[in-house]
Amino acid sequence: MPGPAGADSPDADSLVALDGVTKTYQLGGTVTALDDVSASLDAGSYTAVMGPSGSGKSTLLNLVGGLDTADTGTVRVDGVDLGRVSETRRAEKRGTAIGFVFQTFNLMPRLTAVENVALPLVFDGWPQEKRLDRARDVLDDVGLGDRYDHKPAELSGGQRQRVAIARALAPDPSLLLADEPTGNVDTDTGAAIMRLLAEIHERGNTILLVTHARRIAEHAERIVHVRDGRIERVEAVERRRPYDGDDRDGGGPDARTGTGDGGTEDTDTHDGGDTDGHDGGDTDGAPANDPGAGADGSA
């Protein structure tokens, strides 16, 4: 078993349990994205998966999120073995038990904020009034009570990401997955997003965060370092962000996110290095990461 203790002990009682998961892709040659990975997440935990581009962290997220299935091994979420159920069942699971937050927001451009947030509930069969009510409630929770009927194009990057988070939370999932949630917003906005995730965690939600930036990963309770498809080590975060006195996180109210996102939206969809321009100093604190960053975007 690779990886240190704590990450490789699949537990039937855990919310998420990966056992011996291997995933390969055929991209000209065989690329092993995940190699015999075992890990588990307890309910209510906040875990960051950290690693350079191509390390397999996005694959890990896709497997846990039921967007993809493992070649070998099992991925259990909420007691369901995602690899053994039908695609339909997996889709239902994605809509109810799992909430996705993406780096590029992935909102429906023609739908308003409320409609975007209500989208998972449409596929879950909620009646219209009920799901719009629920969507408004969740938007209130993420601080967008005054943006119900705005379309994504009329919102700033930070606001879009809040809509995306609200959408992920709308079905009240047992697991929130965030893939570089601050990757496409400026630093201040990113900090606000991370504070929102922290609040969501404090309310009892389980969060799995994928990032290549240590500064972001430090918001979690523990960091799982992934490299070349294997879990390198699991680190318990001693000093969690946002800690007092942090120059960027200590800023203004959350709503002040409408500036400076114009250029960040279309920058980069790879895992590597797009926020680094703002704060190169504190990314990728794990020494092993830097050489691999940006070398391979295939995962």
Place this chain on the structure above:
Amino acid sequence: MDPREAFRIAARSIRAHRLRSGLTVVGMVIGIASVVAFATFGASVQAAVIGDIGETNANNVFVTPASVDDDSPGGAELAATRPVFTAIDVDRLREQPGVEAVIPQGVIGLSSATYGSDTIAQRQATATVSETFTDANTVAGRGFESGAEEAVLNEAAARSFERNVTVGSTLRLTLASGETRNVTVVGIVSGTRGGFLSGFGDATPRIFLPVDPFYTTVVESPSVGADVQVYPQLTVIATPDAVPAVKDRTEAYLTGDSDATRLLGEGVEIRVQTSGDAVGAIQDVISQITRFVTGIAVISLVVAAIGIANITLVSVTERTKEIGIMKSVGATNRDTMQLFLTESVLLGTTGAVLGVPVGLAVAWGAARFADVALTLAVDWMVFAVVVGVGVGIVAGLYPAWRAARVDPIDALRYE
């Protein structure tokens, strides 16, 4: 997912691409409308023709010479110019049981007709007997009397002159021989009894003259040896319950020991048809033409279907990312398929629903132009709508299937 939700989402994405959806629907409207228009117009013409024949020619048994190898009513009419039925045949047929009247018709060659100072070219007049006219088909005046210098005109002929011809007017007819005759118009008719398909072609001006004294085509009767008048066609009018029997007896007599049989040339036979036979034959021809033309219209429907398929396919490619998003928030493959199918069915149905009234409007205009009453081809309308919906399904099936198969991970990465 709830079909109403699918409908709402599909309608929304159709609205979002107004121009593109609009053009697709226009293609569909043209396809459906042309099918409906041609089918309706064909049905209208058919109903008008059959109505005319049915009304004026019920109980009629038409007797004409016809080419042996020509099976169409049009061919029969061409062959029908050959005079073979003598006055002797007419008399003998009239004596048969169940026969109410026998109406011979012959052609009198004319060159022109003059009314007042207005002269029109008129190639021929129809020589016939007074049984041709009934109260039902006489619009004004009465039928002519045999032996009198009288004429009966149909409405089209009465309208041919600058001033309308009325009962009591005098016409000067110039015969083909150059001789001129003055006749008194004693009646105006709309359709007549007797004569093959005389009801059809009411739009053609026709002048009816009594056989006596105008019809001078004679032949030596093989049975009596004397010169008698000879006609190219007969109409045997049967009593209402004796039509099939009269047809059989007429056929038996004429193919047996009649003058007609002996006067008949090579390659010509006598054809005996009831009005039902004639209606059936005409119906066949018109519905064949209608089917053929409607078939061409179906091609435009196929083109429209390809348009829908194309648009839906473009839509799937363009919305790959949206498909990924929907899948990531819980849309099943079935949901995705349903959304795109709903969209294409919506386009097809909208086209059909708009196309039917447009087609009817075109058919109405054509029917007015052709001066026939509009008859709805309900079965074709149902066909058009069903095809519209069907086209939506078929055209959307492959694109929707492609959409359902989109891999969410690839789709989310798609820009």
